[in-house]
Amino acid sequence: MLVNPIKNGTVLDHISAGNGMKLYKILRLNELECPVAIITNAYSQKMGKKDIIKIDGAVALDLDVIGYIDPGVTINKIEDSVVVERKHLSLPDTISDVIHCKNPRCITSIEQELPHKFKLIDRENKVYRCIYCESKFK
Amino acid sequence: MRSLISILDLSVEEIDQLVNTGLDIIENPAKYAHKCEGKKLATLFFEPSTRTRLSFEAAMYELGGHVIGFSDAGSSSASKGESVSDTVRVVSNYADIIAMRHPKEGAPLVASMKSTVPIINAGDGGHNHPTQTLADLLTIRREKGTFGNITVGFCGDLKFGRTVHSLIDALTRYKGVKIVLISPDELKLPGYMKDALDKMDNITYVETTSLENAMPELDILYMTRVQKERFFNEADYIRLKDSYILTPDKLENAKSDMCILHPLPRVNEISVAVDDDPRACYFKQVFNGKIIRMALIMKLLGIE
Numbered sequence: 001m002l003v004n005p006i007k008n009g010t011v012l013d014h015i016s017a018g019n020g021m022k023l024y025k026i027l028r029l030n031e032l033e034c035p036v037a038i039i040t041n042a043y044s045q046k047m048g049k050k051d052i053i054k055i056d057g058a059v060a061l062d063l064d065v066i067g068y069i070d071p072g073v074t075i076n077k078i079e080d081s082v083v084v085e086r087k088h089l090s091l092p093d094t095i096s097d098v099i100h101c102k103n104p105r106c107i108t109s110i111e112q113e114l115p116h117k118f119k120l121i122d123r124e125n126k127v128y129r130c131i132y133c134e135s136k137f138k
Numbered sequence: 139m140r141s142l143i144s145i146l147d148l149s150v151e152e153i154d155q156l157v158n159t160g161l162d163i164i165e166n167p168a169k170y171a172h173k174c175e176g177k178k179l180a181t182l183f184f185e186p187s188t189r190t191r192l193s194f195e196a197a198m199y200e201l202g203g204h205v206i207g208f209s210d211a212g213s214s215s216a217s218k219g220e221s222v223s224d225t226v227r228v229v230s231n232y233a234d235i236i237a238m239r240h241p242k243e244g245a246p247l248v249a250s251m252k253s254t255v256p257i258i259n260a261g262d263g264g265h266n267h268p269t270q271t272l273a274d275l276l277t278i279r280r281e282k283g284t285f286g287n288i289t290v291g292f293c294g295d296l297k298f299g300r301t302v303h304s305l306i307d308a309l310t311r312y313k314g315v316k317i318v319l320i321s322p323d324e325l326k327l328p329g330y331m332k333d334a335l336d337k338m339d340n341i342t343y344v345e346t347t348s349l350e351n352a353m354p355e356l357d358i359l360y361m362t363r364v365q366k367e368r369f370f371n372e373a374d375y376i377r378l379k380d381s382y383i384l385t386p387d388k389l390e391n392a393k394s395d396m397c398i399l400h401p402l403p404r405v406n407e408i409s410v411a412v413d414d415d416p417r418a419c420y421f422k423q424v425f426n427g428k429i430i431r432m433a434l435i436m437k438l439l440g441i442e
Contacts, residue, residue, distance in 0.1 A: 105263045107244040111221050114248060129330075132244025133265055136330055 003037045003054060010061065011076040012053040017041055019070045020051030026065060032057065064092040068099070093120050095128065099137050106133035140438055141250035141257040145268040145308045152437075153275060153308070159433035160276045160426070167200070170432060173441050174203030180233035181207030182225065183260070184216055184240040189402060190260050190269070193424070194237045197431035206233060223252045230254040235439055237269075256438040264298040270401050271304040272434060273427030278358060280426065281397045281419055287314035291352050294320075294362035294382050294407060296327040301401040302362055303331060310334070310341050317343040318352045320382065324374070325364070349382055353391045359384070361400045361407055361420075385409040389417065399423055 015023060020038045023029075029036050034057025044050040066073050067089040077085040100116045101108045108114050108130070118128035118137055128137045142148065148156070163170050179198040183191050186209065195205045216225060222240065226249040229236060236253060238246045239260040246259035246266075261267040275285065282288060290309060292302050296319055306327075309315045317335070319327050326345065335343050346352050353359070364379045366372075383406060384398070400408055400420040412418055436442075 103243065105241070105243050105265075107222065107240070107242040107248050107262075110242060111223065111248065113221070113223075130244070132247055133263070134243075134330075 003039060005081060006054055006056040006078055007081050008058065009034070009054065009056045009078050010059060011055075011078060012061075012066065013050070013074045013076060014044070014047065015051035015053065015073050016047070016070050017049035017051055020053055023053060023066060023069055023073075026069060027061060029053070029055065032059060034059070063087070063089060064095050065098050067092045068095050091120055091123055091126060094118065094131075095120075099128065101130040101133065101135060101137070103130065103133050103135040106130060106135060108132060139254070139256055141246075141253070141259075142268050142434065142438065143247050143250055143257070143259045144266050145271045145304045147268070150311050153272070156272060156430060156433045156437060157276050157279050159436070160429045161280075163429050163432055170201055170436075172202040173436055174198060174201035174439065177201075177203040177235070177439060178233045179203060179205050179207075179435065180229050180236045181205060181209070181260075182229060182236055182238045182240075183207065183209045184211040184222075184238070184245070185261070186210050187239050187261065189424070190239060190427075191237075193428045194258075194260065194269075194431055197428050197435060200428070201432055201435060203435075207237075222248050225249075226253045226257070235435060258434065258438065261300065264300050266304050267300045267401075268304055269431055269434065270301045270427065271308050272430040273423050274301070274305050274360070274399060274401075275308060276426040276430045277399060277419055277423045278397070280422070282357065285309065285315075286312040288357040289316040289318065289355050290358045290360060291318040291320055291349075291356040292327075292360045292362070293349055293352075293384075295325045295364045296321040296362070297325040298365060299362045302327070302360065305360065306331060306335075310338055313340045315341045316355075317341065318356065319343060319345045320347070320349050320352050321345075322347060322382075349384070350388060350391065353388065354393070356392065356396055358397045358399060359392070361398065361404075363400075363403065363405055363407055379405070383407055383409065384412055386411050386415065389415060392417065 020040050037054040039052040041049045071091045073089050075087040076083050096115045096117045117131045119131050121127050121129050181191050181194055198205050222245050230253045235256045237258045237260045240262050243263035243265035245262050250257040296302050366375050396417050397419045398417050
């Protein structure tokens with residue numbers, strides 16, 4: 001299977017197999033005007049199988065969202081067919097409006113405009129707590 | 139501009155400073171009678187609480203200041219659907235400092251993000267109640283002379299009891315504290331708090347369901363009420379509310395200088411017959427609560 005290299009845009013590499021479509025939906029890449037390719041179950045020496053997303057156009061991606069969903073992703077920025085920047089993501093220290101607090105006693109349950117903010121408290125076990133009520137996100 | 143949302147917002151040194159100011163207020167009340175003249179405290183109580191609200195109001199009056207506010211959400215603009223953020227932005231224009239109680243956890247933190255004056259968390263759901271903790275700490279200091287090398291038993295509702303959570307948070311910063319968690323299985327301390335305790339070297343804890351067995355080793359016994367409003371299911375409340383009742387006979391095995399604390403209001407978890415025991419310190423806590431709130435109001439207003 002052949003997917004053409006992109007000239008100007010972004011490649012999300014090393015996506016854990018199965019997370020490609022998830023990221024596509026959460027990042028709302030379907031709303032972009034430019035071509036977007038998702039390759040699933042691509043061969044990877046390191047990972048066995050991986051997913052890749054290629055975006056052929058300028059786009060601002062929320063790296064916190066990507067880092068939360070799949071902290072192993074590599075972001076390659078391409079300009080004139082050359083990789084000009086490569087970022088290895090990790091779990092973000094804080095995330096806003098990526099996940100939602102489910103504690104019915106939390107202030108976020110009644111203040112509709114309030115962003116749902118979470119803080120990383122245990123990187124090893126990927127534990128985030130709501131900054132308002134301190135409930136653990138499950 | 140500082141606010142007090144969680145007891146952990148204060149350093150150990152700041153807590154010591156507040157406690158020492160409190161002790162000085164008790165010794166020299168006249169020295170503090172005009173410290174807050176011309177200042178206004180707003181008490182925004184979205185949930186009924188006679189005790190805490192009156193304590194804040196009495197504290198401000200004894201400092202020579204004034205008090206405005208409301209005592210239940212029904213008489214505030216919250217009943218018209220106004221957000222906490224908007225209410226606080228408005229009240230910031232009227233008062234120099236705000237004490238807020240709210241049934242939703244995190245509401246005072248949201249308020250502190252929007253307010254232009256200091257916010258004091260006067261209780262948010264089952265989450266935090268830092269000024270009760272300061273009252274507890276002043277009482278422990280007055281009764282025991284120290285915060286370290288003590289064994290503290292917490293009895294009753296350890297799951298929803300915000301005063302328990304805040305006091306445990308505060309005690310984790312001192313050396314040699316042993317915590318004994320006495321509760322029915324349904325009302326045990328939340329896992330995240332036990333996880334945090336597990337990681338600390340300066341503090342140890344044990345869990346038990348027996349108040350009698352724990353009693354002999356305790357320097358402090360912190361009793362709590364099983365609160366009806368924290369339950370979704372009334373049948374669970376009725377089944378558990380009488381689980382742990384302190385009576386004079388249960389105190390026979392206790393140390394002669396043990397100190398019995400309770401955040402109040404009491405329902406029946408401490409028998410009235412215990413009130414005359416010299417170890418009963420829960421009404422002293424009420425007095426200490428007013429004193430420490432005086433010290434806190436001055437601190438947050440930057441008044442020496």
